[in-house]
Amino acid sequence: MSTAESTPLPLEASATTSASPIPAATTAPRHSLLVRLTHWITALCFLALLITGAEIVISHPRFYWGETGNILTTPLFKIPIPSSRGLVPTGYGYVMPDQNGWSRALHFQSAWILVLTGLLYVIYGLITRHFHTNLVPAKPDRSWRGFSASVKNHLLFKKPGEAEAWSYNLPQRLTYLFVIFILFPLVIWTGLAMSPAFVSAFPSTVTLLGGRQSARTLHFFISIALLLFLIVHVVMVYLAGFSARMRAMITGCTAAQRERI
């Protein structure tokens, strides 16, 4: 780390990866205050949505395709867990306690906070060119050679250097873009498509998905995709150096900056 500190990597050295040159003695935070704030609010809301979403599924652990579906119709698939409703034939001899009241209230409140936070983040990201600078693949990665080199480094689990504490590598960038601009919009859309009042004003939001039950099933699968992202994200943070990465996302400082202080 001290070498990186004293002799900043020349531009060519980082040309094979998406890492930008290390700002030698910068005091600028690794993550801006707004990115850190919106990151943790989103994390908190997502956790609440995940837990309450699971609680709501427990009241009817059956999924369908099309417009309608209930215990009298054939499900697409069932989750083999007991239910919080006696109406659902689960094969278990007991009924779980009903947690839907607070779960639904917390689910929608967290969704509101997450959507508003997400909007703030996207507006900020567009104005400050945060997406352009940090998330859109860096120039060297836009060629096939750069792309494959970056992916290879990643697959070989090469330990990230100091340069990568300062920027995201290619798979990271693509994943974040996918989560921010594909998965989150989809999970919001499929959620709204289950609101009887919302779809009364915007019926195509549910008909395009194939019906109310399709929207519910898709909402479930997109949530699973987001959960997988969360797991991989946390594992990667752990592998890359848990305390340093956490410090960067909480205080904004990188390890090098801390050493300098």
Add this chain to the structure above:
Amino acid sequence: MTDISRRKLITTGLAAAAGVSGLGVAAHLAQKYGLVPPDHGGIFGLGETLTYASQRLLTRHSMAREFSRSQISERPLANEIAPFNDEYKRLQAGNFADWRLTIDGLVDRPTAFSLDQLKSFPSRSQITEVACEEGWSYIAEWHGVPLHHVLDLVGTQPHARYVAYFSIEPGWWDSMDMADALHPQTFLTYGMNGGELPLGNGGPLRMRVPRQLGYKSVKFITHLTVTDNLKKFGKGLGSASPEGGYAWYAGI
């Protein structure tokens, strides 16, 4: 104190004052235009209020989706209900001839309607979906009289803001704002799929509010009260649902 910090202090102060008064104005306007739900208190009040306010701004006049006959569910699911009480059984023994829907509160002519009277009013049908908060749903054709027709007959007073409705089952009641009460698809239903309304689906009389989740469509309706203040009913949260932890506004 330097110039910079004084300027900073003044701008921060102004911004804070603008923020607080902005929130105050927003709260006042929301109250004035009926954008605040009766269960706006408590830790989930923020979410409930944001949902209800935006739904009222977006969907005041929108129509619930209607379906074709071919989409009607083969077997309409009758959800679990408590065993019928003695009063219900007595009326059932008389083939519901003595079933009454009493309407009172802020109306010019409080009235008790029999089922035959309700059926003599212009009958309307809708093929709409019942969506339960648990996740399941079915489509049925519902026959009944639009609530606004009955409210017109009894003469709703201009300062009416909500209609509270009560089941014969004690403690089972709900309420809706006038936007839903006067909505053309809000029905007092007495028939389903071309026949009588099955008892398991709420017969002989069920409120049907198709733009909200199933639990707003209360079964076995015997009493309506038009009011300008929901504080007078139950725990003052607008319906039995918030007392059990569920949202008053179920359009989501």
